[in-house]
Amino acid sequence: MPPITTMKMLEKMYEINPDDVIEEEIERGKLIFKTEKEEKAISIDELEEAGYGRRENCRYCEISIPVMADLACGNWGAGENETFVEIFTEKGLKLMNNAVELGLIETAPATEKGIKIRGKTDGVMEKVAKKWHKKIFVPIGDRLERLHYYMDVMEDCIDCEACKYVCPVCSCDESKCIDFYDPMDSHKISIYHLVRLLHLSDSCIGCGQCTDVCPAEIPLTTLHRRMADRIQTKYNYIPGMDMKIPPSFEVE
Structure with missing residues (x-):
């Protein structure tokens, strides 16, 4: 969302002063904002029905995981304090290996459960995107x-x-x-x-x-x-x- 719209959303929907926000996250279909004192979460569906949430083009985009990139990082299928990383190219593999060798990150194989969760979530988001596409791109006529x-x-x-x-x-x-x-x-x-x-x-x-x-x-x-x-x-x-x-x- 544009900055002004985001600030309006924080004040109206979350009742949070935008200047107090220190972190934001999306988890289980909710957009979460954190301050030093509290954490508030609202479902993305509720935000979008109110005119906030994701940008319109993000709503109908069917590519939630950027498989065309070198790496794709996210929390779908990851455990607590973990990031799920998919490697798609040799360049991405080299980047990960370099980070490990420098001691910047620690890695472990993805669990079967995590892989299933990631795939299921991706499928759900694709269906949501198709729903929004149909809603936004109503045929105009001749x-x-x-x-x-x-x-x-x-x-x-x-x-x-x-x-x-x-x-x-x-x-x-x-x-x-x-x-x-x-x-x-x-x-x-x-x-x-x-x-x-x-x-x-x-x-x-x-x-x-x-x-x-x-x-x-x-x-x-x-x-x-x-x-x-x-x-x-x-x-x-x-x-x-x-x-x-x-x-x-x-x-x-």
Whole structure:
């Protein structure tokens, strides 16, 4: 969540002064905040129904364990004061071995019970994500209705281009979204956004950074994922999962 929203949540839902928080944790479906004097936990479902909790893009993301990373660390399946670590690459293995050799950490094989708990929790979170995806991405209608939807949502854009600069997958040497765009245009929907919607349709990973930085509070991640879901499903491509596989619209 954005910082301001988090502070509002702490004051309203937890009745905690944000300045007093020293630690936060997610455990068994609850978001926990700790201060020097107390610990309070509220279910994520309750927080999200109240408009807080996880960012919207995190709610419908079906990848809870980052299997595309070198390492994945978390508390699912771990014992008290332990961290469950999954190693996916040689680089990740080297990192772990170096940490052990330097005496920074101690390791032990995962228990069969822990592995089952981790797998079960991951499955539950995937089902929750699909539920949120269905709830958020309600079909809009025909092409004309979809066009008006985008026009209405984006009409508050102030052309700051912040979304472009924070986007981790927008790495053009020459930005086409700017080349075909003039801030003096009087179009109801900026050509800048139209080009970006198409350009990112095969590579948007739904990270949420564009929404975070938008001063007009336009739900840009949701807009991009609406477009990207259709394209990525059609081409059976999930960006970011395998660096050896280029995006569907990659130009040689």
